Amino acid sequence: MNRTVAAAEIGGQTIVYDPLTGQTRLADRPLPAGRRTYDDRELAGWPQIDPASLNSGWPVSLCWSPLVRCNLACPHCLDDKQLPELPAADRARTGQAIASSGVLGVDISGGEPLLLTDLPDLADLLVAGGLAVSVTTNGWQLARRAAALARHVDAVRVSLDGPDPDRHDAMRGRRSFDRALGGIVAARAAGLPVQIQTVIRASLTRRDLQCLVDLAARLGAQGVTFLQMLPLGEGAALTAELVGDAVARALVDSLAVPAGLAVRLRTRAAAGNFTVVRADGQVWRNQPDAAGIGPTDRLHGPTGLALTAPDGSA
Template sequence: MIRTFAAAMYGDITVVHDPAVGTNHISPQPLPAGRVSLDDRQVAAWSLVDLALLALLALEFPLSMCWSPIVRCNLACPQCLDDKSVRESTAAERLTLARHIAASGILGVDISGGEPLLLRDLPDLALTIRRQGTSVVSCTTNGWHLARRAEEIAGAVDAIRVSLDGATEDTHDTWRGPNSYQRAITGIHAAVDEGLLVQLQMVLMQSNKHEAQQLVDLAAQLGAGGVTFLQMLPIGDGAALAAGQMLTDEQAQAVVEPLTVPDGVRVRLRTRQSAGGFTVLRADGYAWRNTLGATGISAFVPVTGPADLRLPTSRSDS
């Protein structure tokens, strides 16, 4: 499949960001800077940017980041890592922050929350970032409102990441509440019908790891491009569940590595190790980065211009 990625040159190294999977790859040949159309199978075969290379690149800005412009959510997931006491920016402030992100030249921006599909201005925010021509934009959602907004956002984002806490209705709804699974599945169908690239995401826990293979098979059935398994972070509400639900990175790898992956589906495990140093811009306009091991936060600064996204870090989500 030919789809949109973001590319940039760092010295003599060309890095390409995948907005669906959230990975950064090394291109074997130079590419034009900015948004580029590439074969996703070709990109998947390229080497990933590793932590040693990140240190050598001496990046001015992170390769990718998460922006959570909303705190509100229609669900109340007990493993949520968001700080719900944070003030939400106004619509005008959100637009200003989107312009700062666009001007920074960061390759990949994932708009999350809270629940970003509750924002009426979500398409405008995504397009503001994309208009600079250097970034690709994804959106992470619980899928509840995806069916009614799929057509509207299809031209604004480059990929949709839908969170599922299990491959079955019983497992997912145990965590997210009644009807949340069916609403998410309906939304995925609508997004695929609109031509949106969909990536399923599941926070790996002791209670759902047995459904990992089913989720990969479900992605193929739904027409999704792949599955990202996220290691649980002991932050926010999720800290209370960590002792009983959190897997070590080694345990998570033992779950993911044996999976049978259907043709056309990409599977990624984001370990806590690789999440160390990842940059987050939260709803009140303050940016921070994960500490090593992603067990806390550091470099907490207000973003008043593009330069404030230059958080000191030798690591990024690769």
């Protein structure tokens, strides 16, 4: 399958950002800068690289959460629900600042981004700047919007909290599992690459994780990313559900992965220093250990995304 990524030369190396997985890769040859389409088998052959090792003054990628509203109430949500949301005109200005900043990719998150009627316009601003764009969604609205969304973004990431309605709906609410699966099917039918994302919790067993991997393969998703829970936002109250990076790594490494499916783990350590643009237009970066957030500052223009330290990453 061909997928769209964004490439640039950084420090004499050709760097590729993959919007489906959020991974940064090192290409095996020089590539034209900007948005390009490559076969996903070729992409998988390029080694992953830690953005921090690039010593760049800019994040490779970031998360933009243009809203805090959501139709579900997940107990591990990272968002501060008290934040004010910018009006549409200011959202567009924020998108333009990100688009002209030099970052390679943006994941539009929330809140629930599919609640935004101007989501396609925001994505178009980023694409026009040469960025690769993904959307992270709970999937409730995805079946209705997938066909239109496919004309504006490069990938969609759908959050699942368990391999069945009992596990997932206990976290997110009744019918949310079936709505998410319907959205995945619709996205694949529309030609959108799909990744399933699951937050690892102590209450999820190895069998649960294996069932999620098998479910992703049956649905035609390209990958599964297991995310270490961050003790931020409402998730700070779920310390009993936290597991260490080493435990999470052992769990994920023990899974049997069907052919053609990419499975990866985002450790808590890897989430350190990640850049987020919030719904109020403020920029935060996770603390190096991802146990909290650093100081915030208003994004007035592209230079507001510059890393505060030469070894910072996103």
